[in-house]
Amino acid sequence: MAGLKKDMPHPESLTLHGQTRVLEIGFSDGAQFRIPFELMRVYSPSAEVQGHGPGQEVLQTGKREVGIAEIEPVGNYAVKPTFTDGHESGLFTWEYLYFLGDQEAALWKQYEDRLQAAGMSRDASMVEAAAGGSCGHKH
Numbered sequence: 001m002a003g004l005k006k007d008m009p010h011p012e013s014l015t016l017h018g019q020t021r022v023l024e025i026g027f028s029d030g031a032q033f034r035i036p037f038e039l040m041r042v043y044s045p046s047a048e049v050q051g052h053g054p055g056q057e058v059l060q061t062g063k064r065e066v067g068i069a070e071i072e073p074v075g076n077y078a079v080k081p082t083f084t085d086g087h088e089s090g091l092f093t094w095e096y097l098y099f100l101g102d103q104e105a106a107l108w109k110q111y112e113d114r115l116q117a118a119g120m121s122r123d124a125s126m127v128e129a130a131a132g133g134s135c136g137h138k139h
Helices: 037-042 094-102 104-118 126-130
Strands: 011-017 022-027 032-036 068-074 078-083
Touching: 011 068, 022 037, 022 094, 032 037, 032 094, 032 104, 037 078, 037 104, 078 094, 094 104
Parallel strands: none
Antiparallel strands: 011 022, 022 032, 068 078
16 A cells, blocks of 8 residues: 555554544554544545635534444545544545544644634534534535
């Protein structure tokens, strides 16, 4: 399996742990990550989550219990998970999964800061959160 960049470590193992809701991934440089499904879902690289440009990100809430129903390989560079909330439009490249694992603590902090600034909680329903706007996609 190759990454998008020649010097990018490539995955050597990938395991979904349904009960603990984490994706365990090991890379060729020895890095091992256990990425929570919730983190993957709230930072999905899809337009539904990221928007179509800077400042158009859609704050995701109510994803603490989200699971991954299935995961499909996409070429030799990514996987496409189908989350139990129906979200399935994000392609997670090896580079992006490495970033999520490597930056997990900072990403959680950023997410919590965004929630606080919006007056929301991790467990608020997306209907409640959508009142703040969205990109108009229905997935």
